[in-house]
Amino acid sequence: MRVTSFTGLTAAELDTWLALRAANPALDSPYFHPGFSAAVHAGGQAVHVAVGGGHGVPTVFLPHHREGRLLRPVGWPGADFQGPILAAGTAFRPLDLLGGGAGGYAFDHLVAEAPGFERWVVSRRPSPYVDVTGGLTGYLGRASRSGKDNMGQARRRAAKAERELGTVKFVADSADAADLARVIELKRAQYAATGARDYFAEPGRIRLLESLLATRDPDFGGVLSTLHAGPRLLAAHFGLRSGGVLHWWFPVYDPEFARLSPGWILLRELVAAAPGLGIARIDLGRGEDEYKRRAKTGETVVCQGIVTRNPVRRAAASALVQARAVARSVRARRNR
Incomplete structure (x- = not known):
């Protein structure tokens, strides 16, 4: 995979991004549209894009930010759906993101359908929606x-x-x-x-x-x-x-x-x-808020975790997620 600034993408590559997204129903959220990455980048939060594919034809795009050696999804911490832009059924190796000195890719709202990430997921939470x-x-x-x-x-x-x-x-x-x-x-x-x-x-x-x-x-x-x-x-x-x-x-x-x-x-x-x-649909975003529970007509699942070759970093991420889950459970009991 090569990594470029969002502004380094060509018009043809942006067209390919749109075509890949359109071919994958799991990516219909606005967060996967290149317009979101463009707006975030223009707002001053530098967006980089990992581009994969052979013979000069991109088959995957993953927009992200870089904080030292850690990569985060585009728009973090305000992105409620995350994952690579690729056609449905396309294979993906998340470890390929860790070139160029990057030591991890941390995600907290990864769509469950994102291929290749299963071994890196440490928790799953519901993301309610309203069919309108x-x-x-x-x-x-x-x-x-x-x-x-x-x-x-x-x-x-x-x-x-x-x-x-x-x-x-x-x-x-x-x-x-x-x-x-x-x-x-x-x-x-x-x-x-x-x-x-x-x-x-x-x-x-x-x-x-x-x-x-x-x-x-x-x-x-x-x-x-x-x-x-x-x-x-x-x-x-x-x-x-x-x-x-x-x-x-x-x-x-x-x-x-x-x-x-x-x-x-x-x-x-x-x-x-x-x-x-x-x-036709209003995505309410991850969370167990009472109004979301009452209003929803269905829900999807989003995942938290980190892609890393470092077992200590992965264990630390898992411990943090579990601690937050305990805190949510305590708050829920208090509010009953």
């Missing part, structure tokens, strides 16, 4: 009882919000930069309140979202959905869209209106609007 074919009516026909109940409550709470706060307005695909700034502000406040690492502490990640918002191409781009009651932004979501798939990336709501469950109101409106947007 047929909009709200179609969803309600597939949803669990709790999903239907929450959607019914969302309808009633939307009416209550309108009575108390003013006209409720939902915009499925907004280009309002001020609303995006508010999304980032609310998300950073949420990180601070929960003690989570602030994803937006690096300015390049704010530029990334701004760039994605300005990308108005149905094949790939950002989607900002907003819910207002009167002049107030109750909830919003910024995600990635490619074709018929929308990835649920940065959902937020104003804590002042938590009693109205504005996040559920927003999700209900987005499910109803999905057919008009050409969206």
